[in-house]
Amino acid sequence: MRIIMKKVKVTKRAALQLTKGYPLITSQDLINEADQLVAGWVRFTDPQGNYLGTGYLGKQNKGCGWLLSQNQEELIDQDFFCDLFAKAVVQRQQIDNQLTTAYRLFNGEGDGLGGVTVDVYDTFALFTWYNTTIYQQRDIIIAALLAEAPFISGAYEKNRFDLAGLPESQHIYGAEAATPLLVKENGVTFATYLDDGMMTGIFLDQKDVRGRLVDGLALGLNVLNTFSYTGAFSVAAAMGGAASTVSVDLAKRSLAKTKEMFEINGLSLDNNKIVVMDVFEYFNYAKRKKMSFDMIILDPPSFARSKKRNFSVAQNYGDLVEDIAGLLVTKGILIASTNAANVSFDKYRNMVETALRNQGRAFKRMETHRLPADFVINPHFKEGNYLKVLIYEVI
Template sequence: MKIKLKKQASKKMMAGYPLVIEGDLVKSQDQLKTKEWHEFVTDTGQFIGTGYIGKQNKGIGWMVAQEETKMDAEFFTRLFLKAGEKREGFEHNELTNAYRLFNGEGDGLGGMTVDRYGEYAVVSWYNETIYTFKPMLIESLMAAFPMIKGIYEKNRFEQVGLPETQHIAGLEAPEPLMVKENGVTYATYLNEGMMTGIFLDQKNVRRRLADGLASGLDILNTFSYTGAFSVAAAMGGAASTVSVDLAKRSLEKTKEMFEVNQLSLDNNRIVVMDIFDYIRYANRKSLTYDMVILDPPGFARNKKRTFSVVKNYGELVAEVTPLIRPDGYLIASTNVANLPYDKFKEMVEEGIHSEGRRFKKVEEHRLPSDFVTASTFKEGNYLKVLIYQIF
């Protein structure tokens, strides 16, 4: 089926922009329900590219190829091989064996990602249409990466009866599966919900912590999940860490992360508490730290409060700033794609300034090199991490 695009959308797509939104199409609603490969054409019928319609949070479809080509196993094997070539540095890195192997539209196929955990892979599907191509895509993936012994999937779209995670090919991974990143060991679980125990997009920040940014410092890690930042900081010589997360599972998961790295819990506390309650507690007790790490979820709610990164990040920064000692550090992070970098920076700096503190930005980090992004799709570079020294 040929799908016509409006003039403005045609110009964008011809320039390499891969995402299709509903307002781009000259269409009937029935076209949104098709699960097959399509040709995108201008309103006059000129060929633009080949892709598919598949609704997800970003839009309603993706352009995959700008040339006329057959969307078969051979095409996708070549696409995966090309992605692998970009990551040869990771393939031969003895200190890191967990990284993104294929990053959706950044590597030429929006709607799916592939993460490598040692000899295993986790494929994430983001819309129902891409999932219907699964047999061919998994065949191509295994052909391109024979070193992968087993594959799991995460289904990040709603479909009745479809498990959110499952093993789909090859061998099953041990639980926990130990992986390495910059010489630090992390315990991961590939078939335990949507998350595996570590967010691979933060590898550069963890590397800085492990390389000595946190050396000799007392660290407060908020929204700590499994404590990966804390473990990296401890491996990098931190004097102490406090990991705070509301989820009860965080206690055992974080303990495990320290234990697999032979790190004592004597100077590494784990607190199961709502982070906003902990901030109030720390302020009452006049607790202070040399570094505070803020990496909250995009949205959170408890009985007393609703938090949104887009609306409330600056307020959160203002609340934690009194906990930071003079000359200490704030690591402010978010993965919310619809919050522009400049706006995020403004919110963070206003939050610090509101507490009467001076500051200097000392580092910033975006997505690491394995999270390949397309120059024509800047919103794909969603991660924003700012490191400030506060006086």
């Protein structure tokens, strides 16, 4: 029985993008804006009605729909999802499960299905859904993953959209994870919580950068880790031989969370300080005390708000770099990082380097990092490679 799908016309410009494999649909792409409300799978066509691809519409923070297939004979069913997950599992086989047990198993549009990601924490899957349309297909999607990843013993979900009565985080299948669930990354142990709001305790996209710290990038150095969250960078640096670390975050819960991370790795807090303070106020405090650091890690959220100021990477990252430039010793190392997808790599690099020049600091870029290999990127969707990490020696 052939399934009849609603046809949705897109603009000439959008049609050209879809033909090239660009997967994201925006409201501006639709000739009839009311089509945003269409449920289920749809067939996208050009203004003349010629088939472009099959996908769906579902409003989310990023766009309002996704292209899934350019084969008009292909059904979007459980077999379709099984095929996507089977390929994703094979692609992650290079991960050394003796050293790393937390990673991205399925990266949304990068693996062929925009609107959902799946992370693995030990033997547990964590689904993150980004819109109601894909969430309505959750049963067959979950069944497809379990069929192709039999090592999964239980599953959780996080919902990044608003739907009355739906919790933002919950257990959905099989065994329940320990609290905390201890996972490994580059041989370092991290405490994670799969059913505690939107966060788990570690951002998996920073795996490669933490790996460099574990491998000795901070060996013998005094490290300042700002916007430290649960202190994952600090722990990685300490495990890699840092002389000392200072972790600074405004959130009160960061104290207990960071302390836990150090303790489960058998690390003393004597040389690893945890400070609950507005990061900008800490900069002023450190300047008054004439403190200096061999390495400073700047990884702020894309947007942050405190009682005294608002911060956005797009507008204020350069100011942040200028604030810390005087705290960095000669030949110190700056790790500048952002996950702001709305800031291009070139703009971001220019902000960082202009700020250093403004403070009279010469520099040499040592390394550049983007998303790790398990965060597979669609080559036609450059915005998907949102992570930008620049490592400098500052003179």
